[in-house]
Amino acid sequence: MNAHDDKPLAGARVATRLPAQDLDRARRFYSERLGLEPVDERPGGLLYSSGGGEFVLFASSGASPGTFTQMAFEVDDLDGVVAELKRRGVVFEEVDLPGLHTVNGIAEIDGNYPTKGARGERGAWFRDSEGNLLGLGEPVR
Template sequence: MTEDDSALLSGARVATRLPAADLDRARRFYAEKLGLRPVDERPGGLLYRCGGTDFVLFRSTGASPGTFTQMGFETDGDLGAVVAELRRRGVVFEEVDAPGLRTRDGIAEIEGNYPSKGARGERGAWFRDSEGNLLGIGQPVR
C-alpha cells in the first residue's frame, strides 16, 4: 500500500444499511415510533436522512442477528426525555447487565467516550426496530 492508498476512503461518506424483511412494517415503525419519513424510496429500499446523514432500510431475506448496535443516534438533548417520549410511542428499551455496562430504567451511564467527541462520558439506551435491528441512542456528557 502506498502513502496515497492510505487515504483511499478518507473522503468517503459513511452510509448505514439496515436489513428489513418487511419494508411496509419497517416504514410504519420508523414513522409512528421514531417520527421519521423516507426522503427517497426505490423498489426494495427506503432512504432516511437525520442530522445531515443518511441511512437505508433495504428489503432482505436475511435477518439481523440484533446482537450488537447496528446504528446509533446521538442527541444533544436530554436522553431521559427522549427515552420517555419513545416509550410513550411504544418503543421497548433493552435492559443490559454486563460487566462494565448496566442500564437503569433503560439508560446506561458510560464512563469515557470516543476520543473525538470531546466529552467525559456518554449516556446510552438501546432498542430494536420492527425488523430486529438493535439501535442505540447516545447523549455525550460534557
C-alpha cells in the same frame, strides 16, 4: 481519487444499511415510533435522513442477529428522547453486564466516548421492527 492517495476513504460519506424483511412494517415503525419518513424510496429500499446523516432500510430475506449496535443516533437530551420514544411504544433494552448496566433503559458509561471532548456517554438501546439493534447516545462533558 488520486492514484497516490494513501487515504482513499478519508473523504467518503458513511452510509448505513439496515436489513428489513418487511419494508412496509419497517416504514410504519420508523414513522409511528421514531417520527422519521423516507426522503426517497425504491422498490427494494427506503432512504432516511436525520441530522445530516443518511441510512437505508433495504429489503432482505436475511435477518439481523441484533447482538450489537448496528446504528446509533446522537442526541442532546437522552432522557427526553427516551421518554418520548417510550410514549410512542418503543421498548428499551435492559442491560446488566460487567461495566454496563441500565436503569430505566439508560446506561451511564464513563470514559467510553472517543470523540468530541466528552468524558463519557449516556446510552440506550432498542430494536426496530426488523430486529436491528439501534442505539441512542448523549456525550457527557
